[in-house]
Structure formats: structure tokens, C-alpha cells
Amino acid sequence: MTTSDSFRLIIVDDHEIVREGLRALFIGQKDFDVVAEASNGEEAEALVRKHKPDVALLDLRMPKVGGTEAIMRIKAASPHTNVLVLTSYLEEGVVREVLRAGALGFMLKDVSRSELLSAIRATAEGKSVLHPDAQQQLVTEVIAKEEPKPIDDLTAREVDILKLIAAGRSNKEIANELTLTEGTVKGYVSNILAKLGVQDRTQAALLAVREGLASV
Numbered sequence: 001m002t003t004s005d006s007f008r009l010i011i012v013d014d015h016e017i018v019r020e021g022l023r024a025l026f027i028g029q030k031d032f033d034v035v036a037e038a039s040n041g042e043e044a045e046a047l048v049r050k051h052k053p054d055v056a057l058l059d060l061r062m063p064k065v066g067g068t069e070a071i072m073r074i075k076a077a078s079p080h081t082n083v084l085v086l087t088s089y090l091e092e093g094v095v096r097e098v099l100r101a102g103a104l105g106f107m108l109k110d111v112s113r114s115e116l117l118s119a120i121r122a123t124a125e126g127k128s129v130l131h132p133d134a135q136q137q138l139v140t141e142v143i144a145k146e147e148p149k150p151i152d153d154l155t156a157r158e159v160d161i162l163k164l165i166a167a168g169r170s171n172k173e174i175a176n177e178l179t180l181t182e183g184t185v186k187g188y189v190s191n192i193l194a195k196l197g198v199q200d201r202t203q204a205a206l207l208a209v210r211e212g213l214a215s216v
Contacts, residue, residue, distance in 0.1 A: 006033040007124040008053040012044040012070070013086075014062040022057065022086075025113060031121070039063075041070025049077040054124045060087045060098070068101035075102040084123040086116070095134045096141060105129040151211045153195045159213065161188050166205040166214030 009032055011022050019037050026032040035051045038044035041058075042065040048056060056074050060067050071083050084105040085098050095106050105123045107116060108131045122129045130138070154162065157178075164174045171189065175182045189201070198204050208214040 006031050007055060007121070008033050008035045008051065009055045009057060009120070009124075010034070010036045010038065010044060010047055010051065010053045010081075011057050012038045012041070012062070013057075013059040014039045014066075015059075018059070025116070029117065041065030041067075041073055044070060045073040045077050048074050048081055052078050053081055055120055056081050056083045057120065058083055058085050058103075060085060060094070061089065068097050071098060071101040071103050082123045082126060084120060084129070090131075090133055090137065092137075093141070095130070095137050106134040107131045108133060149211065150196045151207070151213070154192065158188055158192050158195070161185065162192055162204060162208050163213055165189065165192070165201050166208040168205075 009026070011019050011034060013019050013022070016039075019039075023034055023037070026034055035053055036047040038047050040062040044056060044058070045065070058070060058074070060070075062070065065073065071085075074081060074083055082105075083098075083103040084107065085103050086107050086109060088109045090108060098106055104126070105119060105128055107119050107129070111119070111131065119129045151159075160178065161174055164177065169177070171182050171185045174180070175185045178185070180188075193200070193204055196204055196207055198207060205214065
């Protein structure tokens with residue numbers, strides 16, 4: 001922040017008409033001071049080093065230097081400058097990539113004027129801000145990367161029997177409690193051990209405890 005309590009900002013986009021539109025956005029906004037503009041990451045790197053802005057508002061698709069390389073160069077030139085990506089494209093994996101490169105936020109160009117101003121203010125204050133679609137992309141990627149647990153392959157009935165195994169019940173006791181034949185329970189137990197990849201009831205019980213299905 002400057003002594004006038006305004007956020008120093010650099011606009012980085014290869015389209016002049018976009019830069020003009022963004023510059024017009026800040027007219028009348030006393031807490032913003034656009035100190036420089038750049039058409040690519042190479043120019044931005046030099047200007048950021050010179051002006052040390054609070055925020056770099058950055059497009060991703062630019063000639064010469066763009067994308068994550070532009071972000072990394074900006075952060076290297078001025079570590080305290082927070083980068084907010086403003087782009088039209090939400091490609092697969094891009095949100096994770098820009099955040100790892102050092103960006104603090106990711107917004108799409110379909111946001112409203114007030115939403116963008118709020119996002120820039122949050123970025124200037126060191127807060128992470130993500131477009132709802134960017135948030136959804138991250139959540140989807142996290143879920144997709146979760147490794148399935150062996151316990152997830154069990155049926156509801158098998159889970160019930162596993163809990164009873166962990167409680168120390170014998171096949172006969174389980175059969176009586178669930179109104180099943182002892183032979184049926186024995187078949188269930190064999191399936192459970194196979195699905196869990198364990199050798200015996202003790203290992204199955206320990207796994208049940210580890211997964212929170214039973215207590216010691």
C-alpha cells in the first residue's frame with residue numbers, strides 16, 4: 001500500500017482493448033492505483049521489478065511469456081506482489097498449476113464489475129480468491145485422486161459382519177444375531193477377507209478399527 005492507502009496494481013493482458021476496459025474499471029476507485037500495464041509476462045517482469053505493485057492482474061494466454069512462467073517470473077521479481085489470474089479459459093488442471101506457480105487467486109472474465117473489484121481487494125490483502133468454477137475444478141480433481149479403500153468394496157451386510165468380527169463374535173454368534181445360517185456367515189467372512197486383502201479375522205478386525213468401524 002502507498003501512503004495514500006491505495007493498492008498499487010499492474011494490468012497484464014495482450015489485448016489492448018481488455019487493458020483499456022480494466023483501466024476504466026478503476027476510474028473513481030480511490031483505493032486502486034494502476035501503476036503500469038504490460039502485454040506479456042516478459043514486460044510484466046520488468047515493470048513489476050520497477051514498480052513493486054501490490055497486485056498483478058494477469059491473463060494467462062499471452063505471447064512470448066504467459067501462463068505459469070509469467071507468474072513465476074513476477075513472483076521472482078517482486079515476492080510481495082500478489083498475482084490474481086483473470087482469464088477466459090478454464091482448462092483442465094489449470095487452477096492447480098497457477099496456484100502452485102505462486103498465484104493467489106483465479107477469476108474468469110465472466111465475473112461482474114463488483115465481483116472483480118472485490119477479488120482484487122482480497123488479493124491485495126493477501127487473501128486467496130477463486131471463481132466458483134475454479135473451486136469446483138479443484139474439488140473434482142481432489143475427489144478423482146482419492147484412492148478407493150478396500151472397505152469401500154464391502155456390501156452393507158459385509159460391513160455389519162465385519163463390525164461383529166471386530167467385536168470378537170464367532171461365526172455362530174454372528175449367525176444368531178443376524179438370523180443367518182452359520183454356513184452363510186462363513187461365506188460372508190471369506191468374501192470379506194478376500195476383499196480386504198487380509199489373511200485372517202484378526203487382521204480384518206484391525207483394519208475395521210483403523211477405518212473407524214469399530215473401537216478397541
